[in-house]
Amino acid sequence: MFSTQTRNLRNGNVLTLRCALVEDAAMTLDYLRLVSGETDNLTFRPEEFNTTLERQSQVIEEWGGRGGLYLLGLVDGELASVLTFEPRSKSRTAHAGEFGLTVRQSFWGLGIATEMVQALIDWAHGTGRIRKIDLHVRTDNDAAIAVYKKLGFQNEGLITRGMLIDGVFYDFYHMGLHIE
């Protein structure tokens, strides 16, 4: 359960944090298509993002049922950020999961990523069942790494050749946070 919350951003705008609803399917699809063209730090390109509206509605509907968090960050009703956290499915690993995070480029540098990840950490504490949060981040993604380190994530190892773009390999860090 995640209750809707608001945060004041450093530019004076208000960030609303809430769970995605099935009615948000079209908005999240438009958003994901847009942000995938704004960065090379995501695993998919806009042309590879071909989820249908029906499928996206289903994804959102089923997300909470699997014990995950599909979190939206909105500024003046506009979608500025999406964070998805999914626990692993087997009983011996369901205490842990990985998250993915994007912030729309026009909203970078306002502290939105920091607020989204902090909200995930707070939510994880409240579940009583999530004991570990994992993530993969490209080793050259300095802004994302700065956010994760600031919030207490530790570097747990290097994943070589995590991405291949135009003949160039990029490595990932595996980072993690214990929820005590």
Ligand SMILES: CC(C)(COP(=O)(O)OP(=O)(O)OC[C@H]1O[C@@H](n2cnc3c(N)ncnc32)[C@H](O)[C@@H]1OP(=O)(O)O)[C@@H](O)C(=O)NCCC(=O)NCCS
């Ligand atoms: C990475 C990303 C999530 C950051 O979002 P954001 O809302 O701009 O992040 P915040 O404003 O909360 O924080 C960014 C921090 O990085 C710091 N930073 C920015 N550029 C930096 C750089 N080149 N080197 C080191 N730190 C940097 C900022 O100073 C800020 O820290 P501060 O708040 O303590 O000053 C956003 O740029 C994004 O969505 N990028 C594309 C997708 C992506 O990379 N997702 C993460 C995949 S793991």
